[in-house]
Structure formats: structure tokens, C-alpha cells
Amino acid sequence: MASRPTVSVHAVGGESSSSVHLPAVLTAPIRLDIVALMHKSLNKNKRQPYAVAKEAGHQTSAESWGTGRAVARIPRVAGSGTHRAGQGAFGNMCRGGRMFAPTKIWRKWHVRTGVNQRRYAVAAALAASAVPSLLLARGHRIEQIKEVPFVIGNEVESIQKTKEAVTFLKGHNAHRDVEKAWSSRSVRPGKGKWRNRRWRSRRGPLIVYNEDKGIVKAFRNLPGVETCNVKSLNLLTLAPGGHLGRFIIWTESAFSRLDEIFGTHEVASQQKNNYILPHAKVTNPDISRIINSDEVQAVLRPEREFVHRSVKVKPNPLKNRKALFHLNPHAKQQLTHAHEAQAADKKKRVKKPRAAGEKFLSTLLAP
Numbered sequence: 001m002a003s004r005p006t007v008s009v010h011a012v013g014g015e016s017s018s019s020v021h022l023p024a025v026l027t028a029p030i031r032l033d034i035v036a037l038m039h040k041s042l043n044k045n046k047r048q049p050y051a052v053a054k055e056a057g058h059q060t061s062a063e064s065w066g067t068g069r070a071v072a073r074i075p076r077v078a079g080s081g082t083h084r085a086g087q088g089a090f091g092n093m094c095r096g097g098r099m100f101a102p103t104k105i106w107r108k109w110h111v112r113t114g115v116n117q118r119r120y121a122v123a124a125a126l127a128a129s130a131v132p133s134l135l136l137a138r139g140h141r142i143e144q145i146k147e148v149p150f151v152i153g154n155e156v157e158s159i160q161k162t163k164e165a166v167t168f169l170k171g172h173n174a175h176r177d178v179e180k181a182w183s184s185r186s187v188r189p190g191k192g193k194w195r196n197r198r199w200r201s202r203r204g205p206l207i208v209y210n211e212d213k214g215i216v217k218a219f220r221n222l223p224g225v226e227t228c229n230v231k232s233l234n235l236l237t238l239a240p241g242g243h244l245g246r247f248i249i250w251t252e253s254a255f256s257r258l259d260e261i262f263g264t265h266e267v268a269s270q271q272k273n274n275y276i277l278p279h280a281k282v283t284n285p286d287i288s289r290i291i292n293s294d295e296v297q298a299v300l301r302p303e304r305e306f307v308h309r310s311v312k313v314k315p316n317p318l319k320n321r322k323a324l325f326h327l328n329p330h331a332k333q334q335l336t337h338a339h340e341a342q343a344a345d346k347k348k349r350v351k352k353p354r355a356a357g358e359k360f361l362s363t364l365l366a367p
Contacts, residue, residue, distance in 0.1 A: 009151045009252050014171045023258035024265055026130040026149065028123040029280040032244060038121035038235055039242035041111040049105040056083045057098025062089035118235065120278055123262060125238035125246070134245030138204065141180050142247055144173035159197060160214040160292075162221050169205075169222075177204045177247060181224025203240050208233070210253035230254035231261065231271075 006019040010240050062075035074094065079085040084204040128134050132148045142148060150172070159165050169175040181204040187193055188200045204224025216227045228237055238246050263269035265277050284290060291297075315323040324331050 007149055007151055007255070008198065010146065010172065011152055011153050012155050012159075012168055012171075018254060020151060020256055021259075023262070024277055025123050025126050025262040028127040028277050030128050030131075030244065031120065031124045034117060034245060035121045035124050035235070035239050036242040038113060038118055039239060041113045042118070042235055045110045047109050049107065049109055051105045051107075052099060052104075056102070057096065058090060060089050060096075087166040109265045118274075119262075119275060121235050122233055122238060123267055123277060125235055125244060126233070126248075126258075126262075128244035129152055129246050129248045130239065131245070135247050137247075138243055138245035138247075139180070140205070140245070140247040141142050141176040142174075144176070146172070149248065149250060149255070150174070151255045154210075154251055154253050157209050157211055157215045157251055157253075158213045159218045162218055165218040165222065174247075174249065178222055178224055179189065180204070185223065203246070205249050206237055206245045207249050207251075208254045210257060230257050336346055 005022055007022050008016045009020055011017045046168055062077045064073045064075050065071060067073065070168050072088070074088040075090045077084050077087050087096075089097055091097045092100040104364045130149045132198050134144065135142050135148060152168075152172075156168060161170065166175065166178075169178060181202045184202040185199055186201070188198055192198075202224060203226070204222070205226075207215065207219055207225065207227045209227065210230050212229070219225050219227050226237055228234065238248075240246065259267075260270050261360070263272070263276055265279060267276075269275040317324040319326050
């Protein structure tokens with residue numbers, strides 16, 4: 001966002017004549033998410049309803065043959081003697097049938113948006129227009145522009161001829177953006193070229209004025225150039241396609257009225273009921289610089305030496321006797337009794353006599 005206190009006002013001839021205070025709206029937070037959401041919703045409000053014909057795909061006499069004929073039960077065209085007879089009809093999978101879920105004109109075409117969100121998006125788009133890097137990233141040719149935001153004296157509102165408008169733009173090195181828009185003119189791909197939108201081109205500069213004394217007619221025939229009254233700033237022109245960074249040429253009177261229209265961070269707007277500009281959650285987004293600043297480091301405790309803390313492992317009481325005795329103090333006595341019982345049982349066991357004696361085996365195995 002722009003942060004300098006004043007902006008130079010350039011005369012139509014080219015030299016800088018005076019300066020004007022930077023409006024607070026140009027320092028508003030730049031919220032790309034809000035701009036994209038509002039542009040997506042507002043762009044739907046200019047759509048015209050469309051639908052297929054009500055009887056499309058049903059303008060034939062067709063009935064199902066029913067079951068028992070080893071064919072699908074899709075309705076079939078009646079008659080005989082032609083290729084059309086017996087063909088499937090009506091279904092979306094049939095040749096000449098209707099589409100699936102035919103479109104209707106009572107679809108929900110428009111989207112309601114909140115007033116505060118729309119104003120937030122417009123303020124963010126205006127703030128982005130004061131950042132040269134965003135303008136360059138969007139593709140505007142402002143390399144030779146003296147200053148951004150670019151403010152012109154009020155005499156530009158009295159320009160009557162397009163020839164004078166071209167001379168004015170060339171004198172301030174802003175005509176390169178118009179040439180970029182003109183050279184990008186190309187035929188639209190797809191069926192739109194048959195529907196009165198054959199050509200498409202890039203956007204050029206936006207002229208924001210306070211009073212129309214001929215400026216609209218003078219600039220309206222230049223490719224890519226648009227004009228807008230400062231009292232009716234629109235997000236669709238400030239951020240075309242939902243992309244921030246539109247190159248705006250302000251007149252001095254229009255630039256001076258921004259504080260009156262949008263207000264400041266402390267004073268409410270005079271034209272929008274009780275509206276105050278949104279504040280940034282973090283005024284300095286450089287978090288590493290904040291952490292490493294002398295003010296923050298002075299109140300921090302010194303860094304501690306590394307202390308190795310062993311990770312506590314939960315022992316298995318079935319394998320660890322200490323853990324077993326901790327859970328069950330009587331287990332030690334139970335194990336002692338078990339060992340004693342096992343030893344006693346072992347003593348009771350008597351060695352079984354062999355089936356045949358030694359004498360019998362020696363006699364049996366004698367040579």
C-alpha cells in the first residue's frame with residue numbers, strides 16, 4: 001500500500017504543478033480473497049437467463065414397445081417404412097432426444113452480496129492501484145509514468161476531442177498502455193464470436209473524474225480506456241477479472257473527494273452511512289523484523305541451555321516386574337506362591353519304572 005503523505009498533481013502539459021494529500025482509502029488493507037469473492041458474485045448479476053425450448057426433444061409421437069420383445073424399453077418412434085420408425089426418442093441418450101435436466105429460465109442467476117464486503121473490496125482494489133509493482137504484475141505499461149497514483153489537473157475534464165486525449169496520454173507516457181490494449185485485440189475463441197462479442201482485448205488505463213465536461217466522449221473511442229465517475233466506483237472496473245492492480249488516472253478533484261466518499265480510519269464517511277475504513281490486522285507484516293527489533297529483544301529472557309529431557313515410556317507390566325508391582329502390590333506374593341506350588345508339584349512326581357528290566361534286555365540282546 002502507498003505510505004507517502006502527498007501525491008504530485010501534474011498539469012495537462014506534463015509538468016508538476018502542485019501536490020495533494022494522499023487519501024486514507026489508498027492505505028487500506030489489500031485483501032485478495034475478498035476482492036475475488038465479490039468479483040465472482042457481482043459478475044453474475046449481469047447474466048441474461050437462457051434455456052432450451054420447452055418442447056425440444058419431445059416433438060414426436062413415440063411410445064415404448066414394452067417388455068417381451070428383447071429390446072430396451074425406451075420410447076420408440078411409431079410407423080414403418082422409414083429409418084426413423086422404431087428409433088429411440090425422448091431420452092437424453094437418444095439421437096434427437098432432449099438433454100438431461102433441461103435448463104429453465106427460473107434458475108437462480110443473481111447473487112446477493114453484503115454492502116460492507118463490497119465496500120471492503122472496492123477499498124482494497126483502490127489501495128492496490130497505488131502499488132506500482134501490482135500494476136506491473138497485471139501487465140500495465142507504466143515504466144515511464146512519473147508517479148503512481150497518477151493525478152492530473154482538473155483541466156483534463158474539459159477535453160472534448162479524442163485527438164486531444166491521445167496527445168494528453170502521449171505527453172504523460174500513458175499511451176503505451178493504450179497501444180498494448182490495441183495490439184492485443186484478437187478474435188474470441190468459441191461460439192462467443194457469433195454472439196456479438198467477437199473481439200477481445202486487454203484493459204488499458206481507467207480515467208476517474210469528478211465532473212463530465214466532455215471527458216467521457218473524448219476517451220470512449222480509445223481501445224482499452226474506460227472512464228468512471230468517482231461517486232460510482234465499481235469493482236468490476238477497478239479489478240477486472242478479480243485481478244488487483246488497475247492503472248488509474250485521477251483528476252485532482254476526484255482524487256480529493258476520496259476521503260469524503262470513503263472516510264478515513266478515524267472519521268466516518270460523509271456519503272456512506274457510518275462507514276469507516278477497515279484497519280489492517282498487522283500494520284507491519286514483516287514479522288521477522290518485529291521479533292528481531294531492539295524493543296522486543298530487550299524484554300525477552302535469555303536463551304536457555306539445552307536440557308535433555310528423556311521421553312517417558314510407559315512400561316509393559318506383563319514384562320516389567322517393577323511396573324507390575326506398582327499396579328498390583330499383591331502380585332509379588334502371588335508369584336512367590338506360584339513358584340512354591342510349582343516346586344512342590346515337581347517333587348511329587350515319581351519316576352516311572354521301565355517296562356523291562358536290565359536283565360531281560362541283556363538276555364534279549366545276547367549274541
